[in-house]
Amino acid sequence: METSHYWQNLGAAPALLSALPFAGLILLIAVLPFFPGASAWWEQHRNKFKLALVCALLGILAYFIPTGDWERIGITYLEYAAFIVMLLALFVISGGIHISGAFAGFPRSNTAFLAIGAALASLLGTTGASMVMIRPLLRSNRQRRHKAHIVIFFIFTVSNCGGLLTPLGDPPLYLGFLRGVPFDWTLRLTPQWLLVNFLLLLVFYILDAWYFRREEDHMPATLTNEIKQAKRKIHIQGWRNVLFLLLMMSVILASGYFIYPALARGRGELAAEIGSKLIQIILMGLLAYGSYRLTPARIHHENEFNFAPIREVAILFFGIFGAMIPALALLEAKCALLGLQKPWHYFWLSGTLSGFLDNAPTYLVYTTLAASQNNLSASHLGALASQFPALLAAISCGTVFMGAMTYIGNGPNFMVKAIAEHARVKMPSFGGYMLWSIAILIPVLILQTLVFFRT
Numbered sequence: 001m002e003t004s005h006y007w008q009n010l011g012a013a014p015a016l017l018s019a020l021p022f023a024g025l026i027l028l029i030a031v032l033p034f035f036p037g038a039s040a041w042w043e044q045h046r047n048k049f050k051l052a053l054v055c056a057l058l059g060i061l062a063y064f065i066p067t068g069d070w071e072r073i074g075i076t077y078l079e080y081a082a083f084i085v086m087l088l089a090l091f092v093i094s095g096g097i098h099i100s101g102a103f104a105g106f107p108r109s110n111t112a113f114l115a116i117g118a119a120l121a122s123l124l125g126t127t128g129a130s131m132v133m134i135r136p137l138l139r140s141n142r143q144r145r146h147k148a149h150i151v152i153f154f155i156f157t158v159s160n161c162g163g164l165l166t167p168l169g170d171p172p173l174y175l176g177f178l179r180g181v182p183f184d185w186t187l188r189l190t191p192q193w194l195l196v197n198f199l200l201l202l203v204f205y206i207l208d209a210w211y212f213r214r215e216e217d218h219m220p221a222t223l224t225n226e227i228k229q230a231k232r233k234i235h236i237q238g239w240r241n242v243l244f245l246l247l248m249m250s251v252i253l254a255s256g257y258f259i260y261p262a263l264a265r266g267r268g269e270l271a272a273e274i275g276s277k278l279i280q281i282i283l284m285g286l287l288a289y290g291s292y293r294l295t296p297a298r299i300h301h302e303n304e305f306n307f308a309p310i311r312e313v314a315i316l317f318f319g320i321f322g323a324m325i326p327a328l329a330l331l332e333a334k335c336a337l338l339g340l341q342k343p344w345h346y347f348w349l350s351g352t353l354s355g356f357l358d359n360a361p362t363y364l365v366y367t368t369l370a371a372s373q374n375n376l377s378a379s380h381l382g383a384l385a386s387q388f389p390a391l392l393a394a395i396s397c398g399t400v401f402m403g404a405m406t407y408i409g410n411g412p413n414f415m416v417k418a419i420a421e422h423a424r425v426k427m428p429s430f431g432g433y434m435l436w437s438i439a440i441l442i443p444v445l446i447l448q449t450l451v452f453f454r455t
Contacts, residue, residue, distance in 0.1 A: 018326035021058035025051070025323050026356060026408070029316065030430035045308075049315045056322025063326040073325060075273070079360075080321040082277040083171075084314050087127055087411055089248060089288035094131030095305040096241040096295035101234035104223035105141035107208040110150055111201055113137045114157045118197050121162030122169040125252075128245060130159045130412040135303050138423045143222055146211040148427055151420045152436050153204040157197055159412040160404035164193045164397065168252060170410070172354075172363030172399040177256050179367070180382035181392070188389070192397050192452055199444045238299050244291045251283045309418035313411075320408060324357055331357070332365050343394035344453040346370060351398030351445070355405030355437075363399045370395065394453050401445060405437045406430065 028051060032042040041047050060073055103109045113133060120129040134154060141147045163169030165186055167177035173186055212219070236242075255276045263272035299305075331353065340346055350366040367381055370391045376383045385392050403410035407417055407430055417427050428436065 018062045018330060021055045021062060022320070022323040022327045022357075025055040025319050026430075029408070033429050045311060045315060048312065049318075052315050052319025055319045059323035059325050059327075063329060072329070073322075076321055076325055078274060078277050080317065082281050083321075083411060084310075084317065085281045085284050085288070086248075087313060087415060088310055089284040089291075090125070090127045090131050090245075091310045091415065092288040093241045093244045093248065093291045094128065094135075095303050096238040096244075096291050096299055097132060098237040098299045098302050099132075099136040099234070100139070100237075101230055101232055103136075103140050103230075103234075104226045105144050105147070105150075106220075106223055107205055107212050109140065110137070110208055111205045113140070114153060114204060115197075115201055117154065117158035118162030118201075121158055122165035122193075124245060124249070125168050126159050126163035126170050126410060127412040127415075128248065129162065130154070130416050132245075133158055134416050134419055138420060138425065142423075143219065143226075144212075144215060146214060147425055148420075149204075149207060149211060149436075151416060151425060151427060152433065153200065153207075153440075155413050155416055156404045156437070156441060157200050157204075159416055160410050161193070161196050161200065161401050164189050164400045167256065168249060170400045170403070171358075171360040173396060174252065174256065175360050175364055176367065176381055176385075176392075176396070178260050179364075180380040181385045182382065183256075185385050185392075186396065189393060189396060192393070192448060195451065196401060196444055196448055199447070200440070203440060203444075237302075238295060240294060241291055244287050247287055248284065251280060251287070255280055304423065306422075309415055309422055312418050313415050316408075316414065317411075321358070328357060328361055328365070331362075332368075340366075340369065340373075342453075343390045343455065344449050345394075346391055347394035347398040347449060347453045349398075350395045351402030352405075354399040354402045355409040359399040359403040359410055363395060366395045366399075367392065390453070390455070397448070397452075401441070401448070404441060405434065407433055 032038045064070070064073060103113075113136070117129050117133040117137075120133065123129075124132065134151075137150065137154060138147075141150055160170075164173070167173045167181070167183055167186065169186070173181075177183055259279055260272050260276040263275045267275070340349065346366055350362055354362045367384060370388065371381060371384045374384070374388055374391075376387065381392070404413070407414045417433075421427055427433070
């Protein structure tokens with residue numbers, strides 16, 4: 001039986017079992033920190049790796065035993081390697097940039113930080129903007145007691161919703177670009193970008209002002225004094241790492257415009273996917289190494305830079321990538337049965353799954369479905385972009401915006417959480433964060449649906 005037929009014909013009980021490694025890993029990530037004995041065990045990276053390894057192996061076996069398909073497993077972990085090396089490179093390069101100046105944790109300053117970060121997210125990518133902006137934001141709020149909400153809204157805006165306007169902004173859009181969506185097509189999503197980010201920033205300002213009024217009486221004077229003592233309005237150290245960021249963007253653009261198309265023409269799409277990712281891994285690895293070696297130790301010390309956050313992300317996503325293989329295969333085989341027709345169907349279903357599964361392959365699953373249902377090529381999405389722009393817009397917005405629903409919906413989410421916790425910010429648990437996203441994001445996304453996707 002062919003691989004696709006196997007997953008199409010899979011019954012309810014086997015389907016549930018095949019998705020169990022992924023669901024179990026997510027559940028354990030959510031609940032282990034709640035139990036006193038288990039939380040101490042969970043804090044050790046080697047224990048996280050043991051759990052991630054077990055869940056990854058169970059997911060791989062659940063997929064491989066009935067299918068015998070090593071190819072998909074290999075490509076998944078090649079994607080994992082490219083994903084982690086990109087995060088590592090951006091983490092290292094941004095760790096060599098120190099931003100300081102005449103700003104402190106007033107609500108207006110924090111809102112301005114988030115607004116600038118949201119704008120940068122479409123240029124540097126959500127990961128690049130997150131890594132550049134999170135450290136100065138944490139430093140400017142180090143005197144405040146209430147600051148977990150600041151990091152949560154940072155994940156909402158900078159790490160996710162800000163990255164909608166270019167293929168550089170978020171991995172799903174970059175995959176669309178590789179599949180033939182014009183580079184400037186996403187600019188037509190500016191109204192959706194403005195509505196979501198404006199509402200999130202407005203809610204954040206109101207909430208942050210409320211928290212600020214609950215701070216100690218001396219807090220306004222303390223923050224004002226910090227601003228007065230600053231020698232410059234803004235001071236950036238580590239300018240050579242800005243060049244490394246530009247080189248990172250160049251690698252991504254070169255992969256989409258030159259490397260992938262050239263390999264696809266000569267050797268086919270599979271070879272192009274493998275070759276372009278290997279080249280990205282090598283080049284981004286070299287950029288990370290060069291940045292780390294050339295950055296003065298003083299800047300790393302001022303940024304409190306160490307590799308603990310990226311190590312935690314690499315460990316957990318090693319398990320997530322392996323465990324999600326059968327879950328994604330099942331989704332690809334069964335999603336045609338869901339009867340998706342209208343843009344809001346695609347918006348909510350692709351978005352909901354993007355909060356738990358990696359949003360990049362989820363984007364590919366639903367763009368493929370939308371193209372095939374309308375008798376268009378699934379391997380080249382340019383026709384979908386030109387003939388059914390509302391469907392592609394719904395999938396693009398859903399996967400980008402709802403990647404913010406959980407810590408694992410998008411790559412930078414968990415890394416920002418880890419950096420904040422390293423800076424001694426007490427962040428909510430997996431479930432606690434979801435309560436925030438449900439309370440704040442869902443009403444905003446319902447309004448987004450009514451304005452743009454209800455037809």
